[in-house]
Amino acid sequence: MIGTGYVGLVTGTCLAEVGNDVLCLDVDARKIDTLNAGGVPIHEPGLEPMIQRNHEAGRLRFTTDVDAAVAHGTLQFIAVGTPPDEDGSADMQYVLAAARNIGTRMNEYKIVVDKSTVPVGTADRVRETIAGALRERKLDLPFAVVSNPEFLKEGAAVEDFMKPDRVVIGADDERAIATMRAVYAPFQRNHERLLVMDVRSAELTKYAANAMLATRISFMNELANLADELGADIEHVRQGIGSDPRIGYHFLYPGAGYGGSCFPKDVKALQATARQYRRPLAVLEAVERANEAQKMRLVEKIEARLGSHFSGRTFALWGLAFKPNTDDMREAPSRTIIAELTRRGARINAYDPVAMGEAKRIFADRDDVTFANSPMHALHGADALVVVTEWKEFRSPDFEEMRRTLRQPLLFDGRNLYDPQLVRAAGLEYFAIGRR
């Protein structure tokens, strides 16, 4: 498993869990040291005991030794990062470095599996990179390149991997397809959910999935903002449309904008590909613009209530992670909100059940961002509470205590967690997204 991040570590661990012998490689020696010392560098429910179990059984090992990793297995999964380049396209340097590492070292048949989210055409580039390295070594070894995009969700990654909705395999090599079927058979004992297709379709499927989900979110966010103007309640509208099976309830929650390591970069990367082929995606351009605006929506609501100058004000902020059950803060809306409030002179006192370690690293040199050791502690001396991530432990707070503790009884809810009547009955002023 090349790359031991959210995807590589979860994939490697789950493959070991069903009996495979897995060696996880990373260039980040600190990460590998942490894992070898029994630690886990990320927060993911259920992952830690599974790593421990399989590490102790000798089926799951961690290394920085590239030679050992290439020699280890027929299957070489590439699960390295594909961050956005300056123009929004996916930066392929890590994927191609991993491919080159394989080509310069392999001595027998390999199946190279692209698990990272990569632009259409990447499998061809990976194949050329490996073939080029073999030519330099004057070797003619057989190998296959397979696209196997990953659909796991952070926060439920282990569960998603163990019980996938579908497994997409893009390949044209029969031997590789048969091997991939065998690898994934233990995860679909109930009925097969493996979709075999050509490589380019598999690569595009991953972007299409994330682009569709991002579209649903931006669509609902824009409707919620309109509902605010119209005096309609988006929560009723959500239920009214979600009940249509053609629409469904998933991913129709308006909020403070989408973030994370995938949607923003994948929406950008797909647009970059589309521009390159002169087929711009007008819908996605709007999705992205709407999302950027939405990240400021809570700040606009705070400004409408408190005026535009925030110096001397303190805001309690609940939720730093881009979504619940993860410590990932990449592109989290909390970062945009904190940046804007502090830019205008406010102080932030934040609480998050698991992302405070990550937040302390991000805001290390800032004395205007402090952290509380419980949700209620964050409210002391605050002019308002701003809820940014829908952690379970925020769902049923003591509103009376909240009112008594806040300097002003103002609650800005970026995730529509509460019943407006209940909150108002406790004497709080309540501002949500698109709610009456």
Ligand SMILES: NC(=O)c1ccc[n+]([C@@H]2O[C@H](COP(=O)([O-])OP(=O)(O)OC[C@H]3O[C@@H](n4cnc5c(N)ncnc54)[C@H](O)[C@@H]3O)[C@@H](O)[C@H]2O)c1
């Ligand atoms: N995070 C998710 O929820 C998710 C879901 C589906 C797909 N993906 C995709 O999977 C890929 C990985 O995402 P992630 O969130 O796991 O990233 P990550 O940043 O958590 O992990 C990537 C790891 O790869 C390592 N790495 C980089 N170059 C390497 C090399 N040459 N050899 C060995 N290791 C190397 C890095 O040090 C890092 O630890 C991305 O393409 C992402 O879009 C992510």
